[in-house]
Amino acid sequence: MHGHAHDIASLWTEDALRQSLAAVVILAISAAPVGVFLMLRRMSLVGDAMSHAILPGAAIGFLVSGLNVFAMTLGGLIAGLVIAVLAGLIARATEIKEDASLAVFLLVSLALGVVIVTVKGMDAEHLMEFLFGETAAAISADKLMLIAGNATVSTLVLALIYRPLVLDCVDPNFLRSVSSAGAAAHLAFLALLVINLISGFHALGTLLGVGIMIVPAAIARFWSRDITVMIAIAVGSGALAGIAGVLASHEAGIPAGAGVILAAGILYFGSVILGPVGGLVWKLFPGRHLEA
Amino acid sequence: MTGQLQFRDVTIGYDRHPAVHHLTGAIEQGALLAVVGPNGAGKSTLFKGIVGALPLLAGRIDRGGLAAHDIAYLPQVAEIDRSFPIGVYDMVAMGLWKRTGVFGGIDAEGRARIRDALAAVGLTGFEQRAIATLSGGQMQRMLFARLLLQDARAILLDEPFNAIDSRTASDLLDLIRRWHGEQRTVLAALHDLDLVRAYFPQTLLLAREPIAWGETATVLTPQNLLKARQMCEAFDEQAAACAAPVAG
Numbered sequence: 001m002h003g004h005a006h007d008i009a010s011l012w013t014e015d016a017l018r019q020s021l022a023a024v025v026i027l028a029i030s031a032a033p034v035g036v037f038l039m040l041r042r043m044s045l046v047g048d049a050m051s052h053a054i055l056p057g058a059a060i061g062f063l064v065s066g067l068n069v070f071a072m073t074l075g076g077l078i079a080g081l082v083i084a085v086l087a088g089l090i091a092r093a094t095e096i097k098e099d100a101s102l103a104v105f106l107l108v109s110l111a112l113g114v115v116i117v118t119v120k121g122m123d124a125e126h127l128m129e130f131l132f133g134e135t136a137a138a139i140s141a142d143k144l145m146l147i148a149g150n151a152t153v154s155t156l157v158l159a160l161i162y163r164p165l166v167l168d169c170v171d172p173n174f175l176r177s178v179s180s181a182g183a184a185a186h187l188a189f190l191a192l193l194v195i196n197l198i199s200g201f202h203a204l205g206t207l208l209g210v211g212i213m214i215v216p217a218a219i220a221r222f223w224s225r226d227i228t229v230m231i232a233i234a235v236g237s238g239a240l241a242g243i244a245g246v247l248a249s250h251e252a253g254i255p256a257g258a259g260v261i262l263a264a265g266i267l268y269f270g271s272v273i274l275g276p277v278g279g280l281v282w283k284l285f286p287g288r289h290l291e292a
Numbered sequence: 293m294t295g296q297l298q299f300r301d302v303t304i305g306y307d308r309h310p311a312v313h314h315l316t317g318a319i320e321q322g323a324l325l326a327v328v329g330p331n332g333a334g335k336s337t338l339f340k341g342i343v344g345a346l347p348l349l350a351g352r353i354d355r356g357g358l359a360a361h362d363i364a365y366l367p368q369v370a371e372i373d374r375s376f377p378i379g380v381y382d383m384v385a386m387g388l389w390k391r392t393g394v395f396g397g398i399d400a401e402g403r404a405r406i407r408d409a410l411a412a413v414g415l416t417g418f419e420q421r422a423i424a425t426l427s428g429g430q431m432q433r434m435l436f437a438r439l440l441l442q443d444a445r446a447i448l449l450d451e452p453f454n455a456i457d458s459r460t461a462s463d464l465l466d467l468i469r470r471w472h473g474e475q476r477t478v479l480a481a482l483h484d485l486d487l488v489r490a491y492f493p494q495t496l497l498l499a500r501e502p503i504a505w506g507e508t509a510t511v512l513t514p515q516n517l518l519k520a521r522q523m524c525e526a527f528d529e530q531a532a533a534c535a536a537p538v539a540g
Contacts, residue, residue, distance in 0.1 A: 173367035225422035
């Protein structure tokens with residue numbers, strides 16, 4: 001167990017810790033805005049399910065080349081994109097809703113992933129890392145570069161599709177009457193979802209990686225009624241939870257994913273109680289009514 | 293004639309079932325037309341077909357040289373996600389889409405036009421309000437401000453006066469009359485027949501099939517209205533393919 005003073009000093013001396021801190025902050029900047037749109041499109045659980053879809057792809061990468069960052073990323077990326085696009089197209093072309101369409105794909109692909117991992121054989125320690133993130137916050141330089149690259153693409157693309165994406169949520173019929181960009185924006189958004197899940201998966205594990213997307217968005221809902229402000233709050237709270245979680249993981253030797261998502265969970269319950277938009281305190285003690 | 297909307301044996305629907313069946317006719321540039329009919333008569337479907345949001349099952353619509361951005365469309369309020377965290381100003385600003393497109397910014401002239409449009413509908417001071425906090429009437433005023441900015445030659449209003457008070461309705465009717473005076477084509481799906489008789493010179497009575505189309509007084513007769521009410525709302529799952537000859 002490290003002492004507190006030692007920890008602060010080790011920020012500047014331990015590469016792995018510095019890389020882990022950088023990775024979670026970059027991840028928050030990249031993934032939290034995507035999470036805000038997921039929530040507003042009522043697709044939060046789709047993100048959750050989607051994270052399982054990446055498993056067989058990553059497992060195939062693992063099958064081919066063992067625990068190699070780029071092979072597992074490429075596998076996850078291909079699996080995620082194929083499933084996102086197929087499920088999205090099927091939902092747009094048929095009567096089935098997008099969430100149900102995705103759920104079918106994801107269950108099948110999760111089952112496939114389990115089979116592949118079992119057949120190849122993975123020891124318990126690596127399986128824990130695969131599912132819940134690196135123990136004691138040790139994100140490698142390779143993974144950091146990958147997360148930063150994904151974040152750059154994600155932030156740029158989100159800026160490009162921002163306007164049609166907002167309109168496709170709030171008033172899709174109006175968007176269809178002025179532009180045909182809605183469908184393209186939706187598919188691009190699903191692609192962003194996949195690459196951010198891959199980043200989350202490398203930093204926080206396959207099961208908890210999606211949390212850095214979903215939880216900060218849910219926090220932001222309690223603090224603002226404006227989407228721009230919500231995105232800023234989601235990024236801020238995601239980064240805060242990331243830093244706190246990585247430090248806790250470093251200190252206590254728990255998996256990074258668990259540390260970060262628990263920290264985010266604390267912020268979430270604080271927001272449920274204190275948040276000015278629908279928070280409990282404001283509901284119970286609204287104050288005297290106003291003049292006008 | 294340019295700016296004329298022409299329907300040639302148009303059928304629009306869902307899963308091959310027609311919701312608008314064999315509609316033929318023309319709407320002159322500058323017409324002020326009420327589209328009347330029972331629920332399920334195909335009024336919204338017709339509008340979605342005109343703006344291209346729904347594909348036609350048969351026939352064709354000749355838009356008389358009107359491009360997509362020349363036709364402004366007011367969807368039913370129920371189709372808008374009012375819980376979405378966006379402010380009145382941003383929502384209205386989308387009316388400038390023809391100028392800004394997906395990426396363009398809003399310049400000083402655009403901002404001035406947004407200000408004027410908000411003033412014209414009586415929403416000055418509401419710029420920063422979230423749309424979730426608007427009343428039904430304020431919501432409809434906001435959507436009319438967006439229509440003003442679209443500056444379109446044809447305007448399609450789907451049930452614009454549903455669940456709003458008489459003062460808001462009369463303010464919005466003033467805007468519609470102003471558009472009519474500017475020679476813009478205005479189509480409105482409506483349920484209030486007194487309002488139609490008072491303000492709309494022409495009416496299309498629709499009950500899936502067109503029942504009558506022309507001067508409002510000759511269309512809204514008791515016989516026609518009775519005929520419209522007798523329309524069967526349910527689709528027949530065993531219906532055979534329509535045998536009517538396909539128009540050229």
